[in-house]
Amino acid sequence: MKRNVLILVAVVLLAGFAIYQNIASKDRQASAKEAAPKPNYLAPGFKLSSLDGNVYEVGGTREKPLLVNFWASWCGPCELEAPDLKQLYDKYKDQIDFYAVNMTASDRMDNIKSFVKHFEFKFPVLLDSDGKVGELYRVNGIPMTFLVDKNGIIKEGFGVLHPDELEKRIKRLIES
CATH class of the missing domain: 1.20.5 (Single alpha-helices involved in coiled-coils or other helix-helix interfaces)
Structure with missing residues (x-):
């Protein structure tokens, strides 16, 4: 028993x-x-230096909505997307900020500069030299884009889109 x-x-x-x-x-x-960053939650905050030597910050309220694009110079789809980003920035730069976050830990500085010059990026190119911002945003494939409203809330995240669809989403973000 x-x-x-x-x-x-x-x-x-x-x-x-x-x-x-x-x-x-x-x-x-x-x-x-x-x-993990997801729609209707605050965008994870970070500060990064850019190619122009300035420091840019994400997190909290802003004057304009924000497009954050993660990319690398060796990425084929990033090359395909680059002209669309440039064109949309030129068209909407007064209504939305663009930050191109380079995955610098897996890239080379001379390639980054060459890419930026070739595609005539006029928006800030931020350098994620230790890969921590990519980890923070759980970027597991590039390009990856996040749209953030003026209140610092992520509205959506996505990979490559057709230029018309990307513009439609940017317009919707600006109008919200």
């Missing part, structure tokens, strides 16, 4: 431990998802 009670107690303790581990694992996964 005593042996059966001990076995029962051991089974109950093991079952309780398994349930606890399962709940703790789900809590960790939920908090990791909450930390």
Whole structure:
């Protein structure tokens, strides 16, 4: 009888431990998802230096909405998207800010400068030299773009879009 009670107690303790581990694992996964940038949540804040030597900041309220584009000079889709970004910046620069965040940890400075010159980027090119901002924004593929409203709230994040669709989303952000 005593042996059966001990076995029962051991089974109950093991079952309780398994349930606890399962709940703790789900809590960790939920908090990791909450930390990821997503629509209708505050954009994670950061400060980065740019090619022009200035420091730019993201986080909190702003005078204008913001487009944050993560890219690298070696990225084929980034090359395809670059002329569209330039054209849309030229058209909407008085109504929205553009920040091009280069994934500098995986790029070379001479290639970055050449890319920026070739595509005539006039908007700030920020340098994520240690990759921490890319990690903060959970960028796992480039190009990756986030649209942030004047209140610092992410409205959406996406990869490459057709230029007409990108313009439509920029207009919607400006009007909101």
